[in-house]
Amino acid sequence: MAENMFLFWGSGSIPCWKPMIVLEEKGFGGYKNKLITFSNKEHKGEDVLKLNPRGQVPTFKDGDIVVNESNAICEYLECTYTDKGTQLIPTDxxxxxxxxxxxxxxxxxxxxxxxxxxxxxxxxxxxxxxxxxxxxxxxxxxxxxxxxxxxxxxxxxxxxxxxxxxxxxxxxxxxxxxxxxxxxxxxxxxxxxxxxxxxxxxxxxxxxxxxxxxxxxxxxxxxxxxx
Amino acid sequence: MAENMFLFWGSGSIPCWKPMIVLEEKGFGGYKNKLITFSNKEHKGEDVLKLNPRGQVPTFKDGDIVVNESNAICEYLECTYTDKGTQLIPTDxxxxxxxxxxxxxxxxxxxxxxxxxxxxxxxxxxxxxxxxxxxxxxxxxxxxxxxxxxxxxxxxxxxxxxxxxxxxxxxxxxxxxxxxxxxxxxxxxxxxxxxxxxxxxxxxxxxxxxxxxxxxxxxxxxxxxxx
CATH class of the missing domain: 1.20.1050.10 (Glutathione S-transferase Yfyf (Class Pi); Chain A, domain 2)
Structure with a gap:
């Protein structure tokens, strides 16, 4: 499944780091990604803007599904892949x-x-x-x-x-x-x-x-x- | 179930209004509640502080379970009572x-x-x-x-x-x-x-x-x- 995922991210960004931890915990290590450089304004680049008109990272794709808000990506991954890897939101x-x-x-x-x-x-x-x-x-x-x-x-x-x-x-x-x-x-x-x-x-x-x-x-x- | 729920809330507070809409949508209208007055600092009153040491509203109880953050109450109600009332987060x-x-x-x-x-x-x-x-x-x-x-x-x-x-x-x-x-x-x-x-x-x-x-x-x- 990780091969259908793509993440644009920036180094040291807390909003990026959160879903990146989730991706690893859920067993999706090896997902495709591109590290963007804020100082070059790469988060305002065409490839990001196409998926995320706000021009922000994280910008995330799972197949055809695009989710960009950091907290939304975390919850999306947990709800969609509940039984994979670490369970991060308990059912009890x-x-x-x-x-x-x-x-x-x-x-x-x-x-x-x-x-x-x-x-x-x-x-x-x-x-x-x-x-x-x-x-x-x-x-x-x-x-x-x-x-x-x-x-x-x-x-x-x-x-x-x-x-x-x-x-x-x-x-x-x-x-x-x-x-x-x-x-x-x-x-x-x-x-x-x-x-x-x-x-x-x-x-x-x-x-x-x-x-x-x-x-x-x-x-x-x-x-x-x-x- | 509504009879086991209790909400402290303030009038016009967006963080309070969100879970209040959820409570109605999920069919819990008639839950017990107390309207607090911000100008009297009632959100810093003993009854709120006992459940919510931050002294903020919303402060919410469902039986023995206490949840206080607005967004957390919304998600708690939807995840716990998925099949009741309006489904607010789709399963698709x-x-x-x-x-x-x-x-x-x-x-x-x-x-x-x-x-x-x-x-x-x-x-x-x-x-x-x-x-x-x-x-x-x-x-x-x-x-x-x-x-x-x-x-x-x-x-x-x-x-x-x-x-x-x-x-x-x-x-x-x-x-x-x-x-x-x-x-x-x-x-x-x-x-x-x-x-x-x-x-x-x-x-x-x-x-x-x-x-x-x-x-x-x-x-x-x-x-x-x-x-």
Missing amino acids: KAKRARVLQRMHEAAANMQQKLVLDLLYYFFQTKEEDRKEEEVAKKVEAAKEELDRWEAYLGETKAFVAGPDFSMADVWFYPFIAFSVRMGLELEKFPNMKAYYDKVTARPSVQKSWPPHWKEEPAKFSPFKGRI | KAKRARVLQRMHEAAANMQQKLVLDLLYYFFQTKEEDRKEEEVAKKVEAAKEELDRWEAYLGETKAFVAGPDFSMADVWFYPFIAFSVRMGLELEKFPNMKAYYDKVTARPSVQKSWPPHWKEEPAKFSPFKGRI
Whole structure:
């Protein structure tokens, strides 16, 4: 089946990484793909635009079926190939409820508080224009968010929605890996540290690890010493 | 089953309205509920916090199962009660792919471009501090987004993901209803106008219509004459 699949993706993009982990977990490693370069605006290229008029990655095709939104691809793959590879959304009612809750909790909060509010402030505001009180408020919100997940992991002693790796981890973990690259020191979050090491070692995560992260360190680390 | 369900909700909150439409569509009208008042900070009350430490609504319980994130409640209800009431996520692979795509496309873009970027700019920036070029850029992005959906509706001539009402409409329509309340003139979007009238008339939407919208007009209408 993997030979009928095609993914356009960018290295280090969290929206791309999520379905890439799912593809590996479901046993579709070896799917056809094209790594696009954001700096060359290849996501606005004709081949992407033909399938995705928004000109964004991930852009994904499974035979004739096109699905482009990151979370939609994840759910499409799980619902369509439920019995293949790792079951990422449980069928048991209570377990599924917990996985769905943590999936959407990660989607709603991690992106907003760690990436859009905090990290983008560093990206988009020149050092001389940054207000320390603004930074402090955003750091506080990011910390509070991380503390919540640290507590969840303290309860499960395993993955974010229970004893098994699930779609909630697919939607949560890339934000932690990205934050670590941005200087987050996990020593202050011991449950998350153990979790990070365990998930990082998964073959699905290793196979989909952003290639440019392997090659070069991050150019700056705004989270270091702050969170 | 509805007698085992309990929802804390706020009037006019899009995250609350989505699962409320689902509850009606799935035939759970009459579920127990409590309308909280944001201005009294009732979402930070003990009864909500006990179930939802984030102190947010919607907060939802189905027997012993607690699900709080808006999108998670929607998916939980559909997956758990697939055969009850309206089927909101199709089982056919291609149809499901389209519904998932439009669900997440609405979640990712409508909230960001219409609410967070544009509307909050009006809410949070005093009139004398607003920059016309900033407003113009945000209005342009909101218009472009609406044009996309206008085109989708031109293709389907029915609902946003095809001929049938689906979860994609649940995740999309409240943004349109909210925008209309904020002054959006649908005359410029004829497909969306027909769609708005049709969905507004659905019993599930009528039964869950924000009560304070019936009682009082919006205090201001920033979209009027702009989009």
